[in-house]
Amino acid sequence: MIKKIKGTQDILPEETPQWVALENLIRRIMDRYNFRELRTPIFEQTQLFARGIGQLTDIVSKEMYTFLDRGKKQLTLKPEMTAPIMRAYIENKLYAKAPMNKLFYIAPLFRQENPQAGRLRQFHQFGAETLGTPDPLADAEIIDLTLTVFNEIGLKNLSLRINSVGDPVCRSPYKKQLQDYILPKLDQYCPYCQRRYEENPLRILDCKNPTCARLNRDAPKLTDNLCDECNRHYLKVKDQLKLLGIPFVEDPYLVRGLDYYTRTVFEITSDALGAQNAICGGGRYDLLANELSGPETPAVGFAAGMERLLMVMEQQKIQLQAPARLDVFLAALGENAKKETLKWLKRLRSEGFSAETDFLDRSIKAQMREANRQKARFVLILGDNELKQNRFSVKLMDKGEQLNIPLNEVISFLKEQNKK
RNA sequence: GUGAGUGUAGCUCAGUUGGUUAGAGCACCAGAUUGUGGCUCUGGGGGUCGUGGGUUCAAUUCCCAUCACUCACCCCA
Known part of the structure; x- marks a missing residue:
């Protein structure tokens, strides 16, 4: 018997109504927030992700479905949507049509990881990106948008964590400061962290290994070492969240995996899931457009996992649509x-x-x-x-x-x- | 890539301290009700016990290998 590829799923007729209902709800809310849908191809030149996401990230270094086509071009099934959106934005010169673009997507993505609960090789994300403004109001709107979707679905017991990862101005001196703190105890850290020490010391901070977490307790915090501008930005985002009545937890150890983030990062988790409990992640990425040879374009966005959402919905017995009936x-x-x-x-x-x-x-x-x-x-x-x-x-x-x-x-x- | 667990009917699972025809519930089909669903009762179909090899008079059961799935680590949605 020929079977489906490991880590992929058939969505059976009894499940599709729930998917369609979820997609419709997302589209309705995106419309209210005035985000417009952008669809990009299922594959791209490998270079896009290597440059956009970062060579050293797990996604690029070991999780991409990459292959040569007959013309010996190196192609990759898209593992995330922010880079393709930015590529399309630059290539189609959307920046010239309007000073600001608010875009959303619902798309299948591919990562060659070992599957487990809430992790698949083909999975689906929806997300939104606000391109063309550094305004902290845009950060807050993005966060409000994600929570509005989750609230209208009816999800309970979510938690929002936020942090600021600064920008290159404040990050490089901080990196050194952090390395100085870690160095004397480096041999006590887990092997992964020892490897991260040179390449990506920030990531040591969100290591879940209990020993590393204990060693990190007195580490200097980036949020205490932000440059003035980053600090002001972060304060304004938090102010806005308070004004909107959105509860959040500041997590100075929240460091997201992709290289392109600057300033605001956030993550929404659900206690209804197993080990993979993040249903949404996002943040600001002011430097990505530059990295992809586009015009300077400050931007902020998020991505949410549809399968994980549906898992939480099933756990919390949320049915968006009554089961189909024949007349x-x-x-x-x-x-x-x-x-x-x-x-x-x-x-x-x-x-x-x-x-x-x-x-x-x-x-x-x-x-x-x-x-x-x-x-x-x-x-x-x-x-x-x-x-x-x-x-x-x-x-x-x-x-x-x-x-x-x-x-x-x-x-x-x-x-x-x-x-x- | 690493570790652990699980593979018996369409589904969820029992079971065999190695012994003739391998079970249950649900689902499916039929009858009770020859033109009427749901509830009930009765009956029926459906399994190379994941695959390959080994031990044995005999393996679904023991041993080895292998594959698949699941969960977890890393990381992420």
Whole structure:
């Protein structure tokens, strides 16, 4: 048997309504916040991610699906959306059409990691990016937007953590300061942290190894060493969150994995998930456009994991949409009646009813069972008796009643019933 | 890449201290009700016990290997 690729999932018909409902809700809210959808190709030149996300990040160094096409071009299935959005923004010169662009996406992404609860090789994210302003109000709007989506879904027990990672001006002296603090105890840190020491000492701060966390307790904090501008920015973001009534926790150890972040970073986690408990992450990335040879474009955005959201929703028994119900099941008995079924189905469907019949030549009993299985509201029975009288037997499945309705009145009868 | 756990019916799982025809619940089909669903009752179909090898008179059970899945580490959505 040929099986699906490890870490991928079939989304079965019983699950798709929940997906579609979630997507619709996201689109409605994006519309209210005036973000517009941008769709980009499923693959890109590998260079885009290598330069945009950073060579040293886990995503680029070991998780990308990269391959050569027939022209020996190196391509990569997109592992995240911020770089492609920025590429499209630069390539299509959106900055020239408007001084500021608010964009959103819903897209499948690919990372070659070992799957586990809440982690897949093909997964889906939705997200939004505000391009073209350094204003802390934009940071706050992005955070408010994500929480609005989660609140309207009805999610409970989320927590928002925020931090500022500064900019190159304040980060490099701080890096040195941090390395000076760590160096005397470097041999006590875990092997991963020892490796991070040279390349990315900031990441040592959010190591979850208990020993490392203990050693980090008295480490200098970047938030205490921000330059004036970064500090003012961070204060304004926090002010706005307070004004909006959004509860948050400052986490000086929150350091996000991708290289392009500057200033604001944030993460939203749910206690309903396993080890992979982040449902949303984001922040400001003022330098990415430059990195990709575009015009200087301060930007802020977020990405949220759809599968993880759906997992939390399932745990919290949140159903965005009532399960689908069939309006009408047409049960036909005998050759003469069967000849008429498709014509009647077409009529019912053109009147807006969902309608189905039996294609397996089954008994009336089996057809009724099928109608019940599909939660049909009405069953129209057409047999020899009905044909003789030019009438349908109409069974109201919820009540168990059965009526006799002339053929030419059945549509208006069903419409009348529908109003109740 | 590393570690642990699990593979028995469509699904969830029992079970066999190695022994003839491998079980339950749910689901499916049929009958009780020969033109009527849900509830109930009765019956039925469906399994190379993940795969390959070894030990044995005999393996679904023990041993080895292998594959798949799951969870976790790293990191992330």
